[in-house]
Amino acid sequence: ILLPNNKNVVPTAEGLGELVEARTHIVPTTSIASGLAAMVGYDPEGEPEEVVQDMRDIVQELRCAEVTRAVRDARIDGRAVREGAYVGLLDGELLVAEDGVEAAALKLIGRMLEEGTDIVTLLRGEELGEADAERIAQAIRSLDADLLVEVKDGGQPLYPLQMVAE
Numbered sequence: 001i002l003l004p005n006n007k008n009v010v011p012t013a014e015g016l017g018e019l020v021e022a023r024t025h026i027v028p029t030t031s032i033a034s035g036l037a038a039m040v041g042y043d044p045e046g047e048p049e050e051v052v053q054d055m056r057d058i059v060q061e062l063r064c065a066e067v068t069r070a071v072r073d074a075r076i077d078g079r080a081v082r083e084g085a086y087v088g089l090l091d092g093e094l095l096v097a098e099d100g101v102e103a104a105a106l107k108l109i110g111r112m113l114e115e116g117t118d119i120v121t122l123l124r125g126e127e128l129g130e131a132d133a134e135r136i137a138q139a140i141r142s143l144d145a146d147l148l149v150e151v152k153d154g155g156q157p158l159y160p161l162q163m164v165a166e
Contacts, residue, residue, distance in 0.1 A: 033164040065108040117165035123154035
């Protein structure tokens with residue numbers, strides 16, 4: 001069972017079965033956070049096809065958001081984004097461009113909450129400190145008292161914060 005954890009790797013992973021003699025199953029995860037959420041459905045004693053389907057079902061229900069920095073001035077989806085801005089992507093689409101990680105994260109979460117969610121997992125990247133991640137988590141908790149917010153240390157480069165809503 002392969003979890004690509006990157007949208008650019010999914011097509012390559014899907015072609016892997018033609019290159020190796022082993023039986024492969026792909027769960028098309030597009031981020032580390034979505035890969036971790038999919039692992040909830042993993043049962044090492046289950047039938048592979050059923051386990052993979054359970055994991056795929058989990059991924060289908062997720063909303064995934066990422067915050068990263070623009071590496072150059074650009075125009076994306078008709079929006080001007082300046083170099084160094086924190087851009088927020090929701091399910092792969094640019095949604096916000098802000099001066100800080102927290103501002104971008106809170107706008108992304110606002111959109112995710114509109115559609116209803118019970119659990120939000122924050123995956124802290126290598127450039128986001130623990131205290132900053134906890135401050136963001138607390139700000140998210142203040143938006144909805146019934147929302148469970150978890151913070152995990154992902155250590156991923158390039159994305160100071162990845163989030164998954166279940």
